[in-house]
Amino acid sequence: MAEVKDLFEENETDDTMKDQYLTFTIDEEEYGIKIAYVKEIINMCAITKVPEMPNYVEGIINLRGELIGVLDVRKRFGKPFKEHDTDTCIIVVVYNEYILGFVVDAVQETTIIPEAQIAPPPSAKLNFSNQFIRNIGKVGDDVTLLLDIEKFLLQE
Secondary structure (H helix, E strand, O other), rough: OEEEEEEEOOOOOHHOOOOEEEEEOOEEEEEEEEEEEEEEEOOOOOOOOOOOOOOOEEEOOOOEEEEEEEEEEEHHHHOOOOOOOOOOOOEEEEOOEEEEEEEEOOEEEEEOOOHHHHHHOOOOOOHHHHHEEEEEEEEEEEEEEOOHHHHHHHHO
């Protein structure tokens, strides 16, 4: 069974999570997802393959009796293959009626990015690998690419 890390207590409100993001890496690039979408983080576990799915759909896992589809963020972004290691984990995300797992290279931290430090992506023509980026968060000298979860899940 996968080891689980809960990210927030039941008594927290959407207001307290407004500017909070869970950051993770893919190919040494830092990405962020709104903490409100994150249910938990689990270690890599056995994934059952499902035939005839897009290449970025890894399959399904049984998480405490609930079947959850698992997507590989690296593959979804068109990044080169990398073996899973001890840092590789699954972020369990809840979005509308979807509960899915996102395989990422590593989870970094939960960070606050105030709205004033968030900018839209450059207006230059975007390539395929960054079509899933909603905004860019600026924290000090660092840049965090903020995931557009709706496009990530629903766009072909």
